[in-house]
Amino acid sequence: MASSFAERGWTHPALALTHGLSSDIFPKLFERFFADEIYERWCQEGIEWQLHCVGGPGTGKTTIAALAASHLKTYFWPHGFPVISVFVREEVLTHEVEFLEDFLVAMYQDLGKWEVCKSDGTENDYTEYLQAYSEKPQGVRSRLGLIRRILHRRLQKLKNESRVFLIVDGIDRCSTSLRLLLDEELLSLPKSGVRVMITSRNATYETWIARCEHQDHGDPEEGLEEDIEEDPGEDPGEDLEEDSEEDSSVREGGAGEEGSSIYYIAREPLDVFLTCKECKSVLCFPCFKAGRVCGNRECQGNTQLYEDYDHVDVQLCTSPDVVKEFIAWDLEREHGDLGLGSSARKPPLSALGLSFRNDHLGRAQATVDEIHDRANGHIGLAKARLDLVHAAQSVEEARQYRYQLPSNIVSMYEAAIKAVEAQSPHQRDLGLKVIAAAGRQPNGVSVRRIQELLPTSLAAKLRSGEDILEAAKGFLAATTRSDNPHLAFFHKAFYKFVTQRYNESLQNAISELARDNLPKTDNSYREAPMMGKPEVRFEPGTITKEPAQITPDRLKRTVTLMEKVDEGPSRAYILRQGTRAWRI
Structure with a gap:
């Protein structure tokens, strides 16, 4: 790999293909993730959706990615299944197209380690790419087209003989533009037999809530625990699939009436499910394994079922x-x-x-x-x-x-805030102000309320709540399964960091937000339209009462604070009711 990149002269510094694992990893911390039915299903044959592992700063996303690479190599390398890992080590705000190019080259070269790829007929095309890069410099569009074409040719060669696993860690460190470019590349890979796993601070929210629509869902009738017979030993991923009783009870349980099947609205939202191509009804996997079919009698059994989504989000959490x-x-x-x-x-x-x-x-x-x-x-x-x-x-x-909030935690947050500050001026201002706005309530603030708190110049440019989350760089978490989504800090310690003003940039954002949302008063002509029709007066107002009795001390302060009025025509100065002299 190093020699192939050396031929091209330069590699993007944010791109790494390996990540060392620390010796202080406690195995039980990650057992739950690798035993989850979603991860086990993702490993199986025929899966075309991406696995998105989502967690706030410091939740172990990079460790999960490195462990997943090691785990997959242990189980699948002996069967000839390539495993590629890419780690984004730092914020990618410049040379974005070069990063994308190096990403595609890294995949192509890593696949070349496998014997089946050494005779896939792409060597001449890759030589042409290298010439386009150095000997006959061409535009980046031409080079990207070349490397993309030969990469997919290599993947098609592998598709019928093995499956490829790709792990991309820290994709949220890419700029918004680069993230969109990478998303397009990654979405095309599953059709070529690539299993894609991504770790990110932010989730992809283009999901919809699905619940099993079978009339007997949750009914503990005969056959619910029966599994469809499968040919054991053919798929190494099947060795990982062991549904626990606890998972089954969570998936199938619910509040019903006298033990009958549970009502649709009370059924649990599903992360993975099957959809009927004909009637579009949803069936959960426990019902599918029990031999149940969609409720429409005109549908042809279970032959029309498929997984109607391109990604599944998994929140990284530990018991x-x-x-x-x-x-x-x-x-x-x-x-x-x-x-x-x-x-x-x-x-x-x-x-x-x-x-x-x-x-x-x-x-x-x-x-x-x-x-x-x-x-x-x-x-x-x-x-x-x-x-x-x-x-x-x-x-x-x-x-x-x-x-107290320890200094090392403060330093960790300070370093993470720099990722917010490194964005474009608009994104930086938006990110800091939405963090400041979310700090008004310990349990979070609704997206609607945040839009009200933001200055008009920022709120007018928002197109969705996702814009807020992108700008906040993972410090805010969203409740997406709600008609009125809320945004809250990813951890209560960060709430303390924000509200106690440890960071100067956040302190300034809080002050600006407070100033923008001050109650309007009639002392400011600029804010007068908010109070109704403004009244502009150039003559003294009518004085309705005399000042309070003047004591020697009060007289001294009055004389000291009042400026001498120049009675000449060039500096007409009129004392009005409500001025400082009247409030002494």
């Missing part, structure tokens, strides 16, 4: 119990046996470990509980607080900053 296990594991892995009962390999006690063991107040477990409560399921924040504990030498030192 609170697993997060607590991770905190205990990390503390004992670093400081020895603290009596927390973790599975870590425990070294000899450190200075902090000895302090915890000599403490008779049980503060080792209390430290675990406090980190867990403040992290609120967020792995990145848990690690940041653990780093502070690891640097301490005693129990007292480890616990002295537990009620």
